[in-house]
Amino acid sequence: MLKIQEIREIIKLVDASSIEEFVYEADEVKVKLKKNSGIVISNHTPEAPKPIETVQAAPAVEAPVAKVAPAVEKQEAKTVETASTESLHKIVSPMVGTFYQAPSPDAKSFVQVGDKIGEESIVCIVEAMKLFNEIEAEVKGEIVEILVTDGELVEYGQPLFLVKEN
Structure with a gap:
């Protein structure tokens, strides 16, 4: 084993x-x-195109403008957020499983935002097939953000924490 x-x-x-x-x-x-x-293979069969409905000219012109503007704002916000998180270390899940912030439901979380951690600090548990695997930080620093919620399913390589390294 x-x-x-x-x-x-x-x-x-x-x-x-x-x-x-x-x-x-x-x-x-x-x-x-x-x-x-980065390649996604899907067995989804596309639906037949729906017939285009006749709509008055004024609502058809205004609707796309209202929908496009928030999308542009969200894209700009993501760009700013990405730039600020690029300098941070990501603690990622080493396996597929369920994320737990504490050793038991009534216990205190291993770490919280603002906590100082060492390389061997346990930051969470990922449970896979009834095995509870303690995840170590592997980096020295401060927890800046917890990216997943307690009990959430996580994938291999999924970022769990952002750490500002010392």
Whole structure:
């Protein structure tokens, strides 16, 4: 049986290499890793185009303008937010599972925004197949933002925390 640290090392090695997929099988254990290629394959069948309805000229011209303006504002806000978070370290999920901020429902959270953390500080738990995996910070700094909520499903590589490194 592989230990969680060994799996983390395999993930790091695959991530740093040029291979796209890695499969490891031993006894009753199978580990399969795939890199995110950015390609989304969907089996969704497109619907038939709907007939265009006849609409008066004035509402048809005004409606798109009202819908486009907020989208432009949101895009500008995302650009500003992205620029400010680029200098921060992201603690990412090493596996697919359920994110928990505390060791039990009635216990205090491992970390909160503003907390100072060390490289070996436990910041959360990701539960996968009834195994509760403690996630270490692996960086020294201060928690700036918690990006997921307690009990949320997380994906491999999904950012969980933003940390301002010391």
